[in-house]
Each structure stands twice: as structure tokens, then as C-alpha cells.
Amino acid sequence: MRTAASTLCILFTACLLPLAAHAAQTFNTGTRGGGQDFAYTYNTADGQARALQFRLNLDDIRRGSEEFRRISTGDSQAYRLAAMQKVAQGMQNPNLDIRLTPIPNGIDIAMRGRGIPRNVLEQNYKVLEEAGRNADSTFLANHMYAVARSAGNVDFIRPDHAAIAKRYTGAMQPVAQAILQQVPGASQNPRAFINAALNWLQTIPYDTLDNRTTSNGAGFQTPYGLILGNMGDCDSKATALAALIRAAYPSLPLTIIYVPDHAFLGVGLPQTDADYALSTQHGIFVLADATGPRLSPLGQIDTETRDKLKRQSSKTELVPIR
Structure with missing residues (x-):
């Protein structure tokens, strides 16, 4: 099984330029x-x-x-990857192989289990994806940023x-x-x-x-x-x-x-x-x-x-x- 956890897309907005020179x-x-x-x-x-x-x-x-x-997107992706790797280490099992690979705009999650029920693998995916989302929130808060719409x-x-x-x-x-x-x-x-x-x-x-x-x-x-x-x-x-x-x-x-x-x-x-x-x-x-x-x-x-x-x-x- 494999899926991709998306990485934050970093966009910035600029203020409208004032029309006159600054006040004295x-x-x-x-x-x-x-x-x-x-x-x-x-x-x-x-x-x-x-x-x-x-x-x-x-x-x-x-x-x-x-x-x-x-x-940058690269900064947030590296932080997300580290957080997901830490969670993946806690799932270590001789019959479970987890590979996390950075890809454009996300982290690819590849998981293979021998004798492990599919619902357990799916739950592991959800846990890893949640770890990625939590890492995004922490990364933004640490750098004083927020997601806006x-x-x-x-x-x-x-x-x-x-x-x-x-x-x-x-x-x-x-x-x-x-x-x-x-x-x-x-x-x-x-x-x-x-x-x-x-x-x-x-x-x-x-x-x-x-x-x-x-x-x-x-x-x-x-x-x-x-x-x-x-x-x-x-x-x-x-x-x-x-x-x-x-x-x-x-x-x-x-x-x-x-x-x-x-x-x-x-x-x-x-x-x-x-x-x-x-x-x-x-x-x-x-x-x-x-x-x-x-x-x-x-x-x-x-x-x-x-x-x-x-x-x-x-x-x-x-x-x-x-």
C-alpha cells in the first residue's frame, strides 16, 4: 500500500503600495x-x-x-518528514516495512506488511498522516505563521x-x-x-x-x-x-x-x-x-x-x- 501526505504550500501576500512618499x-x-x-x-x-x-x-x-x-516548502517538508519518521520508528515490526520518501508537495508513504491485516495497515497510514498534519501545525506555530483562507x-x-x-x-x-x-x-x-x-x-x-x-x-x-x-x-x-x-x-x-x-x-x-x-x-x-x-x-x-x-x-x- 502507498499514499502521499501533502506538504504545506507556502504562499505570501503583499500589501498594497502607498501612493505617496513617507511622511516627514x-x-x-x-x-x-x-x-x-x-x-x-x-x-x-x-x-x-x-x-x-x-x-x-x-x-x-x-x-x-x-x-x-x-x-520555504522545503523547510516544512523536512520538519514533517522527521516527525513522521519518529512515529514510524514506534511502529517497528519485523513483518512491517515502512518507507517515507519526500516527493514534490508531499511525503510518499510506502508500507508493506507480512501477515498484517489490511485494516491495521490502513490505521498505520492514518496515524502517519496525522503525525504529518500535526507537524505542519507545530512548524508554523514555531515560526509564527498561520494558515489562512x-x-x-x-x-x-x-x-x-x-x-x-x-x-x-x-x-x-x-x-x-x-x-x-x-x-x-x-x-x-x-x-x-x-x-x-x-x-x-x-x-x-x-x-x-x-x-x-x-x-x-x-x-x-x-x-x-x-x-x-x-x-x-x-x-x-x-x-x-x-x-x-x-x-x-x-x-x-x-x-x-x-x-x-x-x-x-x-x-x-x-x-x-x-x-x-x-x-x-x-x-x-x-x-x-x-x-x-x-x-x-x-x-x-x-x-x-x-x-x-x-x-x-x-x-x-x-x-x-x-
């Missing part, structure tokens, strides 16, 4: 002792000067900027934005505290805090993060990778914004919103007459797009994104509350 910003960073200092100056939408400064642990910022990497019902692999936002909630506390200090009364006014966080993130230069010479080449960066490199794309900025908001307001509902070629955040705050919002099965979420360079406050998104929300189906993923 000055950025300085330097290390001293065991920390790294970050300092920014930029303007608000009405032209007021803003300054933001914070300090992060040096080892944490470097580790955080390096932990997310592009993965497009509007056209096609499965693909993308960064696990919600899990990464949760992972970085504590790490973004120093940044959140700096923003809270920057805006009087922000600790009691989530909208003011979010607008200040959006303003800062939107002035960080946009980059697709596909070039391995200037970035990690993975098309995404963690919040610490975004800060250290001072560049990011739409889903990297949405993830950083989610971690920032969660650090300041632990119980505020948040969801990552996906439309074709774009990702942004939904915030569970009361909707005003001026806000654009998305109604979901989990409630109404006011829209927040950190991409830039346009300085858009909470509740305001560009015309193209609004059109996509109207004309095409969107996907959402709640950010876990820790």
Missing part, C-alpha cells in the same frame, strides 16, 4: 549599557511638532528583530499577526508608556492614545520588506523589527499598533482586518458619526490604518480601502486578550 520624520537610535534608545520627531496632521523617545532592552530588540524569517477559498500561509501582537504586548510597554506620557489624559482616553500611536506609525517609512539586503526579506516584521529598522508594511504596522493598544488597554477588543492586498486594525470603541467601522460577528470595530504616509486618525481610511470593504469580502481575526 527624523529618527535617531543609539546604544548605551544594556539598552537601546530611540528618538523620533514628526508632525501631526495639523502641523504640530511631536517628539517620542523610549528605551528598549538591547538583547530583546535584537532578538525580536531577527526571530521572524521567511519559510482567501476570499476565493484558497488556503495560504501568512504571518500569525494576532499571535504576534499578543506575544509583543509586554515588549511594547515602554513604547506605550512613552505615548501615554506624550498625550495628556490618554490613559483615560483610548481614542487619543490610538490617534497618537497611529500618527507615529504612519510616519515610519513604508517598505515591502521583500529585499534581503535592506530587511529580513520576509515581507513582514515583528514590532521590534519594525522599530529597529524604522520601516514596515501594512500588516507589520497593524500588528505593532495592536500590540501597542493591548499594552495600554489590555481588555479593549481588537481585530486584524484583511482585504485583498491590505491589512489594518479594527478597534472595539464606540463609533462616532465621523467613523468608518466594520460590523462583525464579534461586534462593531472602528477602523484604524497605520500604513501611512497619509496621517489618518482612528475611524478614517482611504477611498480604495473603503471601496474594497464595500465590493469585496473581508476577513477578520481577533487579537487574543491575555
